Amino acid sequence: MAKVEFKVPTVGEYLTTPDLQPGVMAKSAPFKAAPRHQQALGFPGELVEDWEQRAVAKLAELLKKYRSLRVHLDACVKCGSCADKCHYFLGTGDPKNMPVARQDLLRSIYRRHFTLAGKLFPRLVGARDLDPSVLEEWYSYFHQCSQCRRCSVFCPYGIDTAEISMAAREILDEIGVGQKYCNEILGKVHTLGNNLGLPPPALANTLEGLEEDVKEDTGVEVRFPLDVQGAEVLLIPPSADFFAEPHIDGLIGYAKVFHQAGVSWTLSSYASEAANFALFIGNYEQMRKVALRIRKAAIDLKVKRIIVGECGHAWRVAYSFWNTLAGPFDFLDPRYPVPQHIIEFTHDLIERGAIKLDKEANDQMRVTFHDSCNVARATRMGARPGGQFVLPREVIKASCNHFFDMAPETIGEKTFCCGGGGGLLTDELLELRVKGALPRMQALREVQKEHGVTHMAAICAICKSQFSKVLPYYEFPMETIVSVHQLVSNAIQLGTNS
Amino acid sequence: MPIMTVIYALLLYGASAVFVLGVSYRVFAYARTPAPLKIPTMPAPVTRTGVVFRVAREVTLFESLFKSSKWTWIFAVMFHLGLLLEVLRHLRYFIQPVWFWVVLVQPFGIYGGMVMVAGLLGLLGRRLLIARVRYISQPSDYLMLLLLLGIGLSGLAITFLDHTDIVSFKAFVLGLLYFDWQPLPDSPLLLAHLSMVVALLIVFPFSKLLHAPGVFFSPTRNQVDDARERRHLAPWAAQLEGAGDEV
Numbered sequence A: 001m002a003k004v005e006f007k008v009p010t011v012g013e014y015l016t017t018p019d020l021q022p023g024v025m026a027k028s029a030p031f032k033a034a035p036r037h038q039q040a041l042g043f044p045g046e047l048v049e050d051w052e053q054r055a056v057a058k059l060a061e062l063l064k065k066y067r068s069l070r071v072h073l074d075a076c077v078k079c080g081s082c083a084d085k086c087h088y089f090l091g092t093g094d095p096k097n098m099p100v101a102r103q104d105l106l107r108s109i110y111r112r113h114f115t116l117a118g119k120l121f122p123r124l125v126g127a128r129d130l131d132p133s134v135l136e137e138w139y140s141y142f143h144q145c146s147q148c149r150r151c152s153v154f155c156p157y158g159i160d161t162a163e164i165s166m167a168a169r170e171i172l173d174e175i176g177v178g179q180k181y182c183n184e185i186l187g188k189v190h191t192l193g194n195n196l197g198l199p200p201p202a203l204a205n206t207l208e209g210l211e212e213d214v215k216e217d218t219g220v221e222v223r224f225p226l227d228v229q230g231a232e233v234l235l236i237p238p239s240a241d242f243f244a245e246p247h248i249d250g251l252i253g254y255a256k257v258f259h260q261a262g263v264s265w266t267l268s269s270y271a272s273e274a275a276n277f278a279l280f281i282g283n284y285e286q287m288r289k290v291a292l293r294i295r296k297a298a299i300d301l302k303v304k305r306i307i308v309g310e311c312g313h314a315w316r317v318a319y320s321f322w323n324t325l326a327g328p329f330d331f332l333d334p335r336y337p338v339p340q341h342i343i344e345f346t347h348d349l350i351e352r353g354a355i356k357l358d359k360e361a362n363d364q365m366r367v368t369f370h371d372s373c374n375v376a377r378a379t380r381m382g383a384r385p386g387g388q389f390v391l392p393r394e395v396i397k398a399s400c401n402h403f404f405d406m407a408p409e410t411i412g413e414k415t416f417c418c419g420g421g422g423g424l425l426t427d428e429l430l431e432l433r434v435k436g437a438l439p440r441m442q443a444l445r446e447v448q449k450e451h452g453v454t455h456m457a458a459i460c461a462i463c464k465s466q467f468s469k470v471l472p473y474y475e476f477p478m479e480t481i482v483s484v485h486q487l488v489s490n491a492i493q494l495g496t497n498s
Numbered sequence B: 001m002p003i004m005t006v007i008y009a010l011l012l013y014g015a016s017a018v019f020v021l022g023v024s025y026r027v028f029a030y031a032r033t034p035a036p037l038k039i040p041t042m043p044a045p046v047t048r049t050g051v052v053f054r055v056a057r058e059v060t061l062f063e064s065l066f067k068s069s070k071w072t073w074i075f076a077v078m079f080h081l082g083l084l085l086e087v088l089r090h091l092r093y094f095i096q097p098v099w100f101w102v103v104l105v106q107p108f109g110i111y112g113g114m115v116m117v118a119g120l121l122g123l124l125g126r127r128l129l130i131a132r133v134r135y136i137s138q139p140s141d142y143l144m145l146l147l148l149l150g151i152g153l154s155g156l157a158i159t160f161l162d163h164t165d166i167v168s169f170k171a172f173v174l175g176l177l178y179f180d181w182q183p184l185p186d187s188p189l190l191l192a193h194l195s196m197v198v199a200l201l202i203v204f205p206f207s208k209l210l211h212a213p214g215v216f217f218s219p220t221r222n223q224v225d226d227a228r229e230r231r232h233l234a235p236w237a238a239q240l241e242g243a244g245d246e247v
């Protein structure tokens, strides 16, 4: 692959809204899925002959199935309040990366085919016919949306561009133009149970290695159980936790927490993946199929609870959709929410004093926290709204002495995406990913200057991978990004209360 | 009966019918279309009552818009509040005797008209001057603002310049309501004002003015955050179950 040349945006004093630069990102597009990746998911292998009709028919079907799509396509008043809220617009200046303009790529076709005004007076209302150039635009710009929902927070009607881009990607799959990264990975989950394509023996090996490492490090026999029937907890981590830094330090953290809490747990080789990339392609059936693997693993292993590891979109699917897709989970212990987040689990232990943390173990770090978009705007933790912001911070503060938040307009419900979510974490989109990270890098630079922050913790596998890759472009060390349970892992006092 | 009276009577009947039927049709379609997944923009209320308050805040305070852009919010509130006051003020043409509170809003109503026009000018200025907003504007977006400005300005002109015989205008309106037609006062400004109102009623169900009913149906705003507690299943999604792939 030819190396993409691009200019890394400069981090200024403040985050500024860029001037419009039409078309600068028009060439950005991910690789297309090969026919076998498409067919494995039941999609046509390549662009079908009658794609215009099929696309319109699919849109008609989606309009009947999803109220969000119907209302959101109708209700927009073009007020522009979402326009300067997208990190991809802020980082690139391409006007088609303004959320409303992104929606309009689909809305123009909707108006042409499904509204009276668009049928009678297309020019007046910005309706247009589907042609190859529209298709190209769709493929490019609907793969410049990380489905982070930041725009939806600021829209007076809650119009969610993520819903629109999911619908658009579903239409694209339907006519045979899938995205390689997502669709290839989905095939791996269906056959091997995880995104990495890690077969069970390799997984068992990795876990054994981890047991040895932790033993060497701490002298304590912390177990990483696999396929243990009758365990109390089934842990579903993102598979990145099995192999890459800093993810793996998070996994070690979970294991230490379970060990110290004396709660029996297990991983499943059948469902060793929390990620569910079907969300990104907007496909309900695929999403359901992936979720059902986890249900089956929980039943087969006769566990009582399911806990999800540090992964943003996975927590969205788990928290908001599992009950719908793969419920009811009436075979699990009704005293616990289904599913629980590992942060909820650890937070509860800390509150009850059931684990002891030595904050000084992290004294070499000055830490901030990146709210991952899916956790922040599509889920909750704990009993109260906003717990998804509070609980992770409390876990961090219990694990280290130096914590500083970034600017308020860049965290919490207004958090900026890392730039790599929504199925865009692939090398050919590097330019987009680097540019889209600008608002977060800006906020990080500010706390670095002001408070000497050295590390940024996150609870999302995509965020962690994305930051590991893009931080160096902005002259931060790659190791700046850490897992929240990595901090817990450093601080936890093993063998103090059993 | 003057020909103008007949034409305008028929136009107003027709436009009202288009408005009522058109909006009902859209609302019915929104209500009937399922929302298969829980997608409230979080943090969201965890109870129904909480959601009622959330939507009420969006409708009355434009809460999300306030988070986003203070200038747009100010102009939007000026326009919509002005419009609301004007609509309430216009109730006096439709009821006899005029209700007490409608009498009370009369003096505010006239400021409503001015505030509405000022808000509209602000919104139009934004649309013309800010490159981002200009980029996303279609001709219909400008026309909509011009139409509303036209209604507002012709209304103000009637009040301040024209002194149309509002007693006979009220007789005309009541005549329409009771199917006992009375002559429409013969004033070009009034005819212009009414023509634009007719146009507004007709375009309403086919345009972005659907944001008014739409705001109540947006799943990101009207869903309760209770996915873990209550199973949410759309009828079409329920049909996928029992297909043999469950455990």
Ligand code: HEM
Binding pocket: A077, A078, A079, A156, B058, B059, B060, B062, B065, B072, B075, B076, B077, B079, B080, B123, B124, B127, B141, B144, B145, B148, B209, B211, B212, B213, B215
């Ligand atoms: C439930 C009632 C309504 C709510 C909550 C509502 C809310 C809003 C909001 C938040 C905006 C965005 C800000 C702006 O651009 O002004 C807006 C825009 C607009 N509204 Fe409404 N609205 C309602 C009813 C109406 C009605 C009845 C009309 C007209 C007859 C109307 C006409 C408009 C127009 C034309 C715009 C676009 C303004 C522009 O071009 O900038 N709205 N509305």
Ligand code: SF4
Binding pocket: A085, A086, A087, A088, A097, A098, A099, A102, A144, A145, A146, A147, A148, A149, A150, A151, A152, A160, A161, A162, A417
């Ligand atoms: S969902 Fe996120 S990435 Fe997509 S348009 Fe909205 S702000 Fe941009």
Ligand code: SF4
Binding pocket: A075, A076, A077, A078, A079, A080, A081, A082, A083, A099, A100, A154, A155, A156, A157, A158, A159
């Ligand atoms: S904020 Fe909402 S209504 Fe306004 S332009 Fe964006 S999507 Fe449209």
